[in-house]
Amino acid sequence: MLQILQENSDIRDVESASSPELWDSSSVVLITYPDTVFRKGEDSLKTLSDFIDKKLGNIAKIIHVLPFLPSTSDGGFAVSNHDQIAPSFGNWSDLKKLSKDHNIMADLVLNHVSSSHKWVQQFIQSINPGTSYILSPRDLNGWDKVIRPRNTSLFIKLATKEGLKNTWTTFGPDQIDLDWQNPDILIEFLKLIVLYLKNGVSWIRLDAIAFIWKEKNTSCLHRDQVHQIVKLLRFYLENLVNKGVIITETNVPEAENLSYLKSGDEAHMAYNFPLPPLLLEALVSNKADLLNKWLCSWPSLPFKTTFLNFTASHDGIGLRPLEGLMTQNRLHELLVNCEKRGGLISHRKMENGEDSPYELNISWWSAMSDSGIDPSYLQVQRFLLSQLFTIALQGVPAFYLPAVLASENDIKSFGRSGERRDLNRERFDVEKLYLKLKDIQSFPNQIIRELNSAMEKRTKEISFHPDSPMHCLTKDRSDVVIITRGENKDKIWAIHNMTNSRLTISLLDSIFSYSEDSSSKWSDLLKDKLIINNILEVPPYNVMWLKRIN
Incomplete structure (x- = not known):
């Protein structure tokens, strides 16, 4: 090296x-x-x-x-x-x-x-370096505790010049x-x-x-x-x-x-990884209680480390990260809601040989659709909330x-x-x-x-630096998620209406307390709009970034 x-x-x-x-x-x-x-x-x-x-x-x-x-x-x-x-x-x-x-x-x-890689082909021909690069256990005993991400066979046999040999295939027969x-x-x-x-x-x-x-x-x-x-x-x-x-x-x-x-x-x-399934479950169920509880236990990370916050990716929506965060009943409801929106469920093989749900296979846009008569009802609002949510989080x-x-x-x-x-x-x-x-x-x-x-x-906001402090203010709420980013005069309140109904929020609530000049006004940074009074009317699945301005 x-x-x-x-x-x-x-x-x-x-x-x-x-x-x-x-x-x-x-x-x-x-x-x-x-x-x-x-x-x-x-x-x-x-x-x-x-x-x-x-x-x-x-x-x-x-x-x-x-x-x-x-x-x-x-x-x-x-x-x-x-x-x-x-x-x-x-x-x-x-x-x-x-x-x-x-x-x-x-x-x-x-x-x-x-x-098809040359190392596998070398392994088949019994020539180096492939013969020592490919994982090929001679004894198949002692592997019953292996945790799998798939329900395919753990081993496949390859015909080599030295005869049939077992090769390890964690993710499937084409991946050795x-x-x-x-x-x-x-x-x-x-x-x-x-x-x-x-x-x-x-x-x-x-x-x-x-x-x-x-x-x-x-x-x-x-x-x-x-x-x-x-x-x-x-x-x-x-x-x-x-x-x-x-x-x-x-x-x-x-x-x-x-x-x-x-x-x-x-x-x-x-x-x-817990973010996509928790956020999805909150948006399709109109209940953000689990999401709020998770946000309120956000871990403190060492210097020069952070999270990559995402909703959709090239893979499915992983379900293993929900272990310990969601009951089986809520998980079942999530699977049903996914299938209603045209999604599929992939499984992995458990130690006891049974299959267990591993990930949801669905486009994030389709996941944001409504399950009623009009799939596009509030779809773009749900989608934009989900993406703005990731922008506001620490990371x-x-x-x-x-x-x-x-x-x-x-x-x-x-x-x-x-x-x-x-x-x-x-x-x-x-x-x-x-x-x-x-x-x-x-x-x-x-x-x-x-x-x-x-x-x-x-x-433009130092409070949205990935390392800037974050606090969740709505631990016991299921209709709204409010987090703060930053400190003192730079602090920002990110408000997310997690329901399909209009939400009324008072800026006189203690969670909006401010130690600086109390005569300063509120501004919604997302809409470049000055807040006129102390009562907010937040439309369904709407997001506001509030900051005090002089």
Whole structure:
């Protein structure tokens, strides 16, 4: 590792050293596939770059370009080649150009490779290094405690030159697990990180990191060695670039997710996995009691660590993070409400052999629809509330491009592939999209305008810095969520009406107490509107950002 660091000491950006902050009030992540928007005959990274520059200026400071390496399945997460970008997306220079005006976040798929990867083919031919890179336990006893994210077989047999061999397949038969007890695997990925950094990537997402280390008679999840590897990767990244960020992706119960932040020397950032299902449940049930209770126990994190707050992503809406936060009855109601809106439910295999709900497969836009006669009733209001909610929280907000474009459940793609997650991975012909966006009444136009405006306002407020203090003021309420960000004269009150009814709120309530000049007036930052009296009438699913002004 030291040799790689010495050989690549020229990567470090000297200019960025003068600004040590990893994030600020303007920080926001746009999550997108390289070809979410496409133009026939053009490399999709070029199309994406052009679309973002024209339409998404304020909501794409950081771009999470989902897997761009060649892949055979699972939406890019079955990597078949680590050396090049998939030809239909473009090449390394396209990615580097995109990084000139944006921070680029990329996936490090550590747990497995495609069954077509050269390492697997070497394993089949019984030649190195593949023979020692692929996880192939001889004894299948002692693995009954393994915690799975899927309900497929844990092992598949591959016909090699030396006969049939069992290979570990955590996520499915096309994704063959690597043997991380071989230190050469680490070196391979350290070299890949260098390739990423040389081509404009500075934020590294550790995909499914919790699963990489296997030991008999354990859950094979979050092993001590995993945490040591995350620490090492952070040390490595920080010694190569000044503003590198490690993000862990662990769709697990909250305490387990937090384990990658609590020490302060592992991940810089972790996906805030309880947020999407709790927020969804609150909006479809008109009951925010669980969401308020969770917000009021928001954890204190070490310096230079924070959450990535998101609602939609390329995956489903994880249900394991709800463990300990939601009763089975409420969870059942959530599943039913998802199915009413055209969603599906994916399962994982439990230790006792039974299947258990693992994630909801539904587009976030469809999830925001009404279950009554008119699905579009208050749909855009619910959707915008959900996105403004993430902007107001402590941490860095993230938006998923298909959701921003009001993508409904993509039945056609799901029908072609049979992959449930494809319900939420729609691709858009960019020329048709530009035409649609010319209509100021179209849902994508409304969403983009509102989010660009909200992020512009957020950027100006020090109270919305990801590290700024946050407090929830509505622990015992189910109709409204009110949080404060910042302190003293900069404090902001973010008010969210979580119901389909108008809500009356008095500014004379003690939660709006203010220690500074009591003669100062209130302003709604979102609407650039001065508050005239002390009674607020908040429309259904409406959001206000209140601040005292002189």
